[in-house]
Amino acid sequence: MNKRHSWEKRIEQLQNEKNMTPKQAKILQAAIELFARKGYFNTSTNEIAKLAGVAEGTIFRHYQTKKELLEAILAPAIMDFTATFFVDQFIADAIHTSHKNMREFLEAFTRNRFEFARQNTPAVRILLQELAFHPDMQETIKQLFMKKIYPRLTKVLVHFQSQGELKDIEMPAIIRMMISPILGLVINRFIIQPHAEHDDEKEIRQTVDFIMNGLGK
Amino acid sequence: MNKRHSWEKRIEQLQNEKNMTPKQAKILQAAIELFARKGYFNTSTNEIAKLAGVAEGTIFRHYQTKKELLEAILAPAIMDFTATFFVDQFIADAIHTSHKNMREFLEAFTRNRFEFARQNTPAVRILLQELAFHPDMQETIKQLFMKKIYPRLTKVLVHFQSQGELKDIEMPAIIRMMISPILGLVINRFIIQPHAEHDDEKEIRQTVDFIMNGLGK
Amino acid sequence: MNKRHSWEKRIEQLQNEKNMTPKQAKILQAAIELFARKGYFNTSTNEIAKLAGVAEGTIFRHYQTKKELLEAILAPAIMDFTATFFVDQFIADAIHTSHKNMREFLEAFTRNRFEFARQNTPAVRILLQELAFHPDMQETIKQLFMKKIYPRLTKVLVHFQSQGELKDIEMPAIIRMMISPILGLVINRFIIQPHAEHDDEKEIRQTVDFIMNGLGK
Amino acid sequence: MNKRHSWEKRIEQLQNEKNMTPKQAKILQAAIELFARKGYFNTSTNEIAKLAGVAEGTIFRHYQTKKELLEAILAPAIMDFTATFFVDQFIADAIHTSHKNMREFLEAFTRNRFEFARQNTPAVRILLQELAFHPDMQETIKQLFMKKIYPRLTKVLVHFQSQGELKDIEMPAIIRMMISPILGLVINRFIIQPHAEHDDEKEIRQTVDFIMNGLGK
DNA sequence: AATGAATGAGCTTTCATTCAT
DNA sequence: GATGAATGAAAGCTCATTCAT
Helix, strand or coil: CCCCCCHHHHHHHHHHCCCHHHHHHHHHHHHHHHHHHHHHCCCCCCHHHHHCCHHHHHHHCCCCCHHHHHHHHHHHHHHHHEEEEEHHHHHHHHHHCCCCHHHHHHHHHHHHHHHHHHHHHHHHHHHHHHHCCCCHHHHHHHHHHHHHHHHHHHHHHHHHHHCCEEECCCCHHHHHHHHHHHHHHHHHHHHCCCCCCCCCHHHHHHHHHHHHHHHHH | CCCCHHHHHHHHHHHHHHCHHHHHHHHHHHHHHHHHHHHCCCEEEEEHHHCCCHHHHHHHHHHHCCHHHHHHHHHHHHHHHHHHHCCCCHHHHHCCCCCCHHHHHHHHHHHHHHHHHHHCCCEEEEEHHHHHHHHHHHHHHHHHHHHHHHHHHHHHHHHHHHHHEEEECCCCHCCCCCCCHHHHHHHHHHCCCCCCCHHHHHHHHHHHHHHHHECCC | EEEEEEEEHHHHHHHHHHHCHHHHHHHHHHHHHHHHHHCCCCCCCHHHHHHCCCCCCHHHHHHHCCCHHHHCCCCCCHHHHHHHHHHHHHHHHHHHHHCCHHHHHHHHHHHHHHHHHHHHHHHHHEEEHHHHCCCHHHHHHHHHHHHHHHHHHHHHHHHHCCCCCCCCCCHHHHHHHHHHHHHHHHHHHHCCCCCCCCCCHHHHHHHHHCCCCCCCE | CCCHHHHHHHEEEEEEEEHCCCCHHHHHHHHHHHHHHHCCCCCCCCCHHHHHHHHHHHHHHHHCCCHHHHHHHHHHHHHHHHHHHHHCHHHHHHCCCCCHHHHHHHHHHHHHHHHHHHHHHHHHHHHHHHHHCCCHHHHHHHHHHHHHHHHHHHHHHHHHHHHHCCCCCCCCHHHHHHHHHHHHHHHHHHEEEEECCCCCHHHHHHHHHHHHHEEEC
């Protein structure tokens, strides 16, 4: 409980970026905690207000609706997640330099997503939980994936196929099989068993090995 | 839309087993459809009554609470899921006969889970969606997994390790890496893209190959 | 207070026509009283529920929204008002028989509107008060007037102009000058000074004389 | 839209009289516009602040309550309206000189009220709309009418009765029948159809003729 | 004088559940 | 068994008003 999670730093950053009032920060923090713990529909604005130590009306001064509060929590995480695919070194390098092979790329990718999940655990949890119930969010995510992530990933993976490092299977299948174990790793680590002992290094290596053996030539 | 899904047969079975009245069956069917489409919290008993063509009071004659209605939907699916691990041929055979190897077991397992998902799509969808919000259900599932499924699975997999067919990694990691791609396959097929074209045979084979290459020696 | 107003009978009729539950009738009655006394926006559904002796939720079982409750009160009055222009004797007679002159028509018209106001006092009051704030209602009334009432009235008045009984002024001006004193009479009688002593017969006669002298040739 | 209404000059006057700050003037202007358009209860102080371009708190620095803001809008109009009956030439003349007859008085009176409505359209609109809902304002207006306007008007009209220019009917009936068409003219001109084409001269003359014929001997 | 964040009472509306018929 | 009117607690949200800056 008192252990300081790395995502708590992340939330502080968030608060500083947009210069919020202390009360607004409290509201955001309370909402994140409650949404993550009990879900969006199961959390009342009254509860959020109480946990944040503000009047209920204060919530609605800063966020017009409860839904907007949810979006204020998820939007930055989603944007961060997407941004990675543009600026991060590992993508650019994979294509433009030749000294990186498939394994190095996969490891960088896995570590990167792993750290993202560590730093955004509550948002990731909320996103996973709520995605099913908010068709507008589904559409947003779908668009994001199809337009930003899928093409970039494909570009890299096709490159490795041409290098003979990756099996000649249809891209959707490759991506699904590559992502599944990474998601399995991350979700188990941060969502299902966040309090269990984990040898992160070892688990990451095992997962990368598994995918490499499964998909490599 | 009018295509008869295989899980509709499943519901009929359910009615016969417990000899329900037609009204009760209608209620169950309506609840399954709405819970799957909009989630438990987003579905009102009023809506269920309307879709089922019964009075709202009738629902509470058969199910004491709304939660009980949810459980009445999920319980059979969960029991069926578990039952498989006891009675199904593939488990017993895997252990007691020697003519089956790791690949055959894995393929049988994958096909079995795949067909289960096909026949219980709405229940699976509801279970995945709601699990996060109902701690009591989480506990039930956890117990079930730890006491019934995990030990049986371990027994089989240890056997294959002893046969030299399976890498010598810790069991939790093996199970996670084995299950992740199967879940990825099934969720993509029945939840995320249920209406897309799928070559099920091919995708199952690819997935089994992937796991075999990844985990086999 | 204990004097039985004729509009109270009117409300009972209303309740019997659509067969309401007793509670619904109570709600309607309470809403009419409060809307008439304090206005729509100034009356809370909580107040209505209390005066009607029902739970607040009961209101919303019968009327989806507060606005719908307002419409349920006004719609019958508006329809009655319009209906008069189709079925009432005075219109048909004025045109089709020759024994009625302008004065007789005007007197019939005035008495008819006077009695309507007497029997629908609360609804008329509410309509006058709220019309300004509900653009949708404004549009409804405007349409009603332009399509149903104005043409009929014009037909009759043109007839009297051709008979030389009515000044040759533009129709809109005639209608405005004819209606103004009738409205003045009715509003003063039932809205502004409902509790003052009134010699209705005399006031109606004076008003008719006034209009006849003002508009007649 | 951009045409400069005569009541806008009136508002400027208002500002100079009471030497307001520019902010206060903006608030008043915004409140007048919104109250006239949407009604008092339908307009929030937040909206007023936004339209006025001030902080919400600023409104309450100048006006203790929202109600006080309404009164600040209506009071000057009401006072102006009443003042007319004291200082205006047409009243004094009508009584003290003999060269003015009933028709001249009525025409002066009608034109005077017509111009008042033109110059105070928004305030008149607000007054008409809100009068029904504010018993205190009703009382004020009633007192004003009974003590200031009614006696003066009676004095003049009795004078014309004694001159044989006006029918011998009870004063309340005369006043009602005289005022109704003037109100009808004014309300139609400035409230109901402010954007329609109007031949003001003609309509005023028609109305005066109508009343003269109706009430004159 | 001016701000605008904060308040909390009160609003309309929803909904699982009860119960007389 | 079945009904559906009725309930009342709780939900999301609004808004006039206050107050520290």
